[in-house]
Amino acid sequence: MLLVGAFVTSLIEAAVTRNSGAATALYVDSVIAPILPDLKTAETLDDVTTRVLDETFGQGALGGRVISFHLWRADGTVLYSTHKDMVGHRYPPNEDLKTAFAGQMVAGFGYPDDPESSAERALGKPLLEIYNPVLQPWSGEVVAVSEFYEVAEDFHSSLTQARLKSWLAVAGVTLLFFLLLSAIVFRGSRTIATQQKALTERVTELSGLLSQNRALHLRAQRASQRATALNESYLRRLGADLHDGPAQLVAYAALRVDSELLVDPGAARDAREKEVAAIKERLQEAMDEIRSICTGLVLPDIETADMPDVLRRAVAAHSQRTGASVELSMDGPSRRLSPSAKISIYRFVQEALNNGFRHAGGLGQKVRQGFVDGNIVIEVSDRGQGFEPSATRPGGLGLAGLRERIESLGGTFNITTSSEGTILSMSLNLNEMEHA
Structure with a gap:
């Protein structure tokens, strides 16, 4: 903002100073141009021209506007000045004077610092300093340069307002861009925060699911191992129940089938029937136990x-x-x-x-x-x-x-x-x- 503000302010100041200087130069040139002789051949100004210039800058509208006036020759000699002690003196040409002799009008606002501007500096006011080339009418050649100083209090006020407005404009635009960028960054940050929160919740959820899956996997492994062991135990118990119950009863019945009472023809009928009844009873007990076991399984x-x-x-x-x-x-x-x-x-x-x-x-x-x-x-x-x-x-x-x-x-x-x-x-x- 500072760099852009300084650049814009300098451009505005230069443009305002140049436009104001050009207007004043045009006005002064329109007044003094008919007065000046052919400066291409004249080494000095005659008394009549000098007297007319004194009257022009000593009274009237131009005299109240321009506080000092100098007419320069290309070698740095002062042909005319409202300060009579400078007439005929030769000063080293400064850069503004050289630019004016090159055909360009030069305008500047501030406190004069040239060696020949001691009287103007003594006023202690910022002045509008203008170097305006004097052209030969028929050839357009620069034959002299008029330098004059204008008290520019109104100009100073206008320039201050222009500077202030330019700074305010730059500051306003910068603030607007800052607010827009802040809004974009804030919205992006909020979006990132929301996505980060959602991602964190998702990661937490997935971590929980992963832990559950691991626990379920271990649980399934343990259940499978225990189920295998339980199946083996069930089979052992079923085998033990069949061996200790129905198998013993059937074995007992099988032994009684081969008893002497059943194979001896001379055995008593009552004893033989009693032995057969015992065998049937043991077989019936075996059947009952087998049914009981099956009832629990089916x-x-x-x-x-x-x-x-x-x-x-x-x-x-x-x-x-x-x-x-x-x-x-x-x-x-x-x-x-x-x-x-x-x-x-x-x-x-x-x-x-x-x-x-x-x-x-x-x-x-x-x-x-x-x-x-x-x-x-x-x-x-x-x-x-x-x-x-x-x-x-x-x-x-x-x-x-x-x-x-x-x-x-x-x-x-x-x-x-x-x-x-x-x-x-x-x-x-x-x-x-x-x-x-």
Whole structure:
């Protein structure tokens, strides 16, 4: 702004000074040109010309406007001056005088500093100094230069106003550009800040998702390892149940088939029938145990059943097998669930009721189904003496299997136990189940 303001002000000052000087020079030249003789050949001015110039610059409009006047010859000699002591003296030509003899009008505003301008400096006022070439009428050749000083108080006021207006204009334009650039930068900064915030939130969200994915991956790995171990344990338990139960009974029956009572023709009929009845009884016991094992392995047809029907079937199967009474309560409308969710819920109720019957004698068993914050919640409770979860049998498969089955579907499994009873609860997210 300072550089542009200084440059514009200097241009305006130069233009105003030149235009004002040109107007004054034209006016003075129109007055004195008819008075001057042929300065091409004249070495000095005659008395008549001198007297007319004295009268011209001593009175009238021109005399009140021009405070001093000098007429120069090309070698620096003063042909005429309103200061008589300078007439005939020769001074070294300055740059302005040389420029004027080259045919150009020179105008300047300020305090004169030339050696021959001591009288003008004594006024202590800024003056308009003008060098105007005097041309020969018929040839246009510069034969002399007129130098005069004008008191330019009005000019000084106008020049000050022009400087002030030019500075104000430059400052205003600079301020406008500054405001526009500030607005652009502020808007860009706000956009960058908004994008940075959105990017930070996105990175945070992606970091959270990445952490969740890592946790889910580790969870899936652990679940897969535990599922493999649980499957092996299930197979070992199933094999042990078959070996210790039906296999022993069948083996016992096979040994009795080869008994002497059955192969000896002379054995008593009553003893032989009693042996056959014992064999049948052992075989029937083996069949009952095999059916019991199969009943625990085979699920009823629940793929097409709704949620209330699944719970009723689980409770009814438990009551039929154990003879225990179970209270069932269901809240809210039925919701559509995937077959895997129904199987998990059925197994959860089945295993929880079996544990409650085994450890609490089936005392006060209840099954409750409800909805909490978009989750389906199943609770199985009893009024037994409770137990210590950490003290459960290491090889036990029931609770561990339930936890793995439920958590593999993204659900939660909890145990709350005290001396007043035990509550096993599970929850599954309905939205995730419907999406699945």
